[in-house]
Amino acid sequence: MTVRRDFKEPARCRPDQVIGREELFTAAREQLGRGGSVLLHGPAGIGKSTVLRALAAEYGGAARTVLRCSPTESESHLPFLALADLLGLVLDEVSERLPAAQRIALESALTGRGESTLQRDGLALRLAVLSALRALADSGPVLVVADDLQWLDPASAELLGFAARRLGDTPVRMLCAVRTDGQEYDRHLRASPPDTLAVRLGPLSSAQMSALLDHRGYTGLPRSTVRDIHRTSGGNALFALELGRALAENPTPPRPGEPLPVPTSLRALVLNRLEMLSQEARRTLLVASAGARPTLALLHAAGRDN
Template identity: 90%
Template sequence: MTVRRDFKEPARCRPDLVIGREEVFGQAREQLARGGSVLLHGPAGIGKSTVLRALAAENGGAARTVLRCSATESESHLPFLALADLLGLVLDEVSGKLPAAQLTALESALTGRGESTLQRDGLALRLAVLSALRALAAEGPVLIVADDVQWLDSASAELLGFAARRLGETPVRMLCAVRTEGQEYDRHLRASPPDTLALRVNPLTRTQVSELLGHRGYTGLPRSTVRDIHRTSGGNPLFALELGRALSENPTPPRPGEPLPVPTSLRTLVLN
């Protein structure tokens, strides 16, 4: 989806942000204010999307154009899907500023008409994405917001990375989030603008987990139960909230020392 000057994010993402995310949010805010790009990384459920949404809401007003995509695993096999999300609604705006060969290749990729592939139209497509971003930036700053980058279709990821590495001083910032368990974020960092700041979103402390549970309405839990939730979740806010929900729905809470009930939704998240 492409969003213009009136870009706003749901206010619901902001209250949770201040719980244990002040440092990473502040570092990202400073980087974006300098005109740089940010790559948030960490495991599933750690809160990357929450931080990303709040940063996008805060920085979207300073950009003339906000381009947004959020990939899913089930759609990652569809070529050019993320590219269509990012550029589909601004194609008419930039079409008159692209050379004919680039425009033809880009239109084919975005609309699905024709047989555009990276193998056949690789150079034209790469240059078309770069030209389109430069054309948009010539009218004012551009902010690209991409969540769950690990699920970007390979064609879109390649094209976006090609452009990102060649934008130079062009006022295009990228704000991305990617699921990682270790150092594999380096691969995504290499496909980002050279000035990109990689920030790991870390687990919450026990105190922060307690505050998060209270904010979501899971109040009155014994300190021992909060301690167990923190230990079982590893400080992962999504996991902690799922455990809190399961406990709130359980008429007979576990006795001290008993394992916490792990809901099916959480088992699915862990397995995925």
């Protein structure tokens, strides 16, 4: 999707509403202000999309063109889909400025009117994406906003990575977010412009979480309940808000010491994350949750494949 200079984000994405991420937001803002790119990363629900939208709202107005994509897991098998989201609406603007071979390859990939694959049109497609971004940047700064990079279809990921590594001083900034649980963001960083700043979002503190719950309307919660939410969610913003919503909808709130109500949506999200773990890791977690005082030796033994 392409957005012009008059683009306005919803009020909920204003920079002053990024709760608990002020320092990270400032670092990312300064990086974009210098003409660099930013890669936000962290686990699911930690708040990457909120920060990304706030940064896009602030810097979208300074760019002549804003290109956007937000892929989903269910569509990640469709080749060139993310690329079509990014460049589909500007294809007419740039196609006549591309060499014939690049134009034909890119039009085939984005419109589906012809068969195009990385194996057959690899070099032409790679150069076409790079040329298209340069052509757009000739008329003014370009901001590429991509959320959930982990769901990019492999063809789009390859083409964008090729272009990003070769943009040089071209005024194209990339603002991206990717779900990670460790150092796996390195793969996405290598496919980003060389001047990309990687910003990891970690858990919120108890005070930050209390401010977030208040901001979202879950006010008046006892301090002990806020502490329980913080402990149960592990500082994860999405988990905390889902727990806060469940408490607000529960006519009989739990008494001190009772477990918090866990909504179905949160159960599904946690189960989905557990399914991504290896069998050994799930077995270890099962033993840890069942044992009153599980020792490291016990957990190590539980994780071994007997």
